[in-house]
Amino acid sequence: MKIVDLRATPVTVPLHAPLRHANGCHWGRFVRTIVELETDDGLIGLGEMGGGGESSEAAFSALKPYVVGLDPARLEELRFRIANPTAALYGNRTQLLAALEFACLDILGQAWGVPVSEILGGRVRERVPFASYCFFRYPDPSSGNGEVRTAEQMVAYVRQLKESCGFTTHKLKGGVFPPRYELAVYRALAEAFPGDRFRMDPNSVWPLEDALEFARAIEDLPNDYLEDPVFGLDGFRRLRARTRLLLATNTVVVNFEQLAANVRDPAVDVILLDTTLWGGIRGCLKAAAVCETFQLGVSVHSSGELGIQLATILHLGAVLPNLTFAADAHYHHLRDDIIVGGPFRYEDGAIAVPAGPGLGVRLDREKLGLYHELYRKLGPYPYDQDPLRPGWVPLIPNRRWADPQDDRAPAGPRFDFSLESRKA
Numbered sequence: 001m002k003i004v005d006l007r008a009t010p011v012t013v014p015l016h017a018p019l020r021h022a023n024g025c026h027w028g029r030f031v032r033t034i035v036e037l038e039t040d041d042g043l044i045g046l047g048e049m050g051g052g053g054e055s056s057e058a059a060f061s062a063l064k065p066y067v068v069g070l071d072p073a074r075l076e077e078l079r080f081r082i083a084n085p086t087a088a089l090y091g092n093r094t095q096l097l098a099a100l101e102f103a104c105l106d107i108l109g110q111a112w113g114v115p116v117s118e119i120l121g122g123r124v125r126e127r128v129p130f131a132s133y134c135f136f137r138y139p140d141p142s143s144g145n146g147e148v149r150t151a152e153q154m155v156a157y158v159r160q161l162k163e164s165c166g167f168t169t170h171k172l173k174g175g176v177f178p179p180r181y182e183l184a185v186y187r188a189l190a191e192a193f194p195g196d197r198f199r200m201d202p203n204s205v206w207p208l209e210d211a212l213e214f215a216r217a218i219e220d221l222p223n224d225y226l227e228d229p230v231f232g233l234d235g236f237r238r239l240r241a242r243t244r245l246l247l248a249t250n251t252v253v254v255n256f257e258q259l260a261a262n263v264r265d266p267a268v269d270v271i272l273l274d275t276t277l278w279g280g281i282r283g284c285l286k287a288a289a290v291c292e293t294f295q296l297g298v299s300v301h302s303s304g305e306l307g308i309q310l311a312t313i314l315h316l317g318a319v320l321p322n323l324t325f326a327a328d329a330h331y332h333h334l335r336d337d338i339i340v341g342g343p344f345r346y347e348d349g350a351i352a353v354p355a356g357p358g359l360g361v362r363l364d365r366e367k368l369g370l371y372h373e374l375y376r377k378l379g380p381y382p383y384d385q386d387p388l389r390p391g392w393v394p395l396i397p398n399r400r401w402a403d404p405q406d407d408r409a410p411a412g413p414r415f416d417f418s419l420e421s422r423k424a
């Protein structure tokens with residue numbers, strides 16, 4: 001079996017409301033690039049990649065000569081063709097490799113008549129539990145609804161998510177407002193939902209002193225972990241020496257060199273695996289095996305996903321023996337998906353692992369066309385900018401917080417982010 005074609009299609013799928021984070025905002029939509037690999041016997045494997053609000057179509061097109069003619073079962077060969085660790089210094093292709101790996105695994109599963117999870121060691125669970133992944137939000141520009149800025153709004157929002165999806169683990173995405181303000185929101189959640197578990201993620205922007213104050217102020221709560229409170233392995237080490245909380249990361253341990261450094265001189269307790277950032281599902285499994293050996297915790301990171309990437313998270317979650325924490329997904333923030341049968345459904349905070357061959361998801365061509373058109377209409381968005389704070393960027397460590405009293409709403413789905421405003 002040989003790969004004969006590679007197609008990449010950027011799509012934009014709307015969110016319920018713009019999601020605010022420490023480095024900017026998801027402007028009411030996700031931009032994802034859908035990858036299709038076709039084989040000489042007519043099978044089509046699916047992959048998916050983000051790109052900080054931008055299309056990755058051109059990057060995939062450039063890789064077509066690397067994959068045409070390759071047997072999709074030669075996954076290690078693919079790794080060295082796309083992301084040879086020294087050649088790749090001149091163009092980080094790890095995320096591109098991941099999308100191609102998903103598509104190859106999808107082809108193999110279809111060819112062999114088994115789900116991807118059965119190729120990767122076999123399932124140890126049939127359903128993968130997820131955390132609620134709550135963001136501060138701007139109101140949806142079209143309806144004016146959905147703002148989440150105050151503690152009351154956050155509690156109401158989480159109550160709604162618990163009712164619709166059944167989450168019992170809640171992750172607060174912070175680093176937007178002053179740490180003490182976010183501390184009050186976090187404690188309000190813990191008070192409102194006794195018996196549930198909590199985790200906090202300010203995306204590494206806190207000064208160490210603020211992180212330490214926050215950590216000490218939540219030690220009495222049922223925390224899973226504090227995720228990326230500060231930046232750098234040594235930032236983590238300094239904090240870890242002073243708090244009883246477990247520390248987690250999807251920022252400072254995202255490759256095998258950093259994982260080795262963390263084993264030799266521990267800084268992080270829980271490694272958040274990401275099927276994109278680690279170069280594929282198999283990269284995550286290799287990292288998870290190292291974590292199992294050295295008894296590091298493992299959880300799953302989400303970089304924003306449609307159904308294809310969610311399927312990779314589900315197959316990964318199905319086969320990881322040492323997955324003791326609920327996974328993260330942005331998935332419930334989406335209004336729709338591009339897969340046949342519509343979006344995956346949550347039940348009791350978990351999603352069932354697809355049972356069909358390969359990744360177990362197929363493209364809804366009509367939806368793909370619809371959301372490709374939407375991408376063409378709206379274009380990319382700057383993930384690392386805030387529509388209401390043009391030119392703003394956080395420092396790391398940061399003090400340039402958003403104002404919790406500022407209740408303005410972005411005007412529309414498209415913000416004119418000119419070079420002029422970047423300088424402001």
Ligand SMILES: [Mg+2]
Pocket residue numbers: 201203227228249250301
């Ligand atoms: Mg994170």
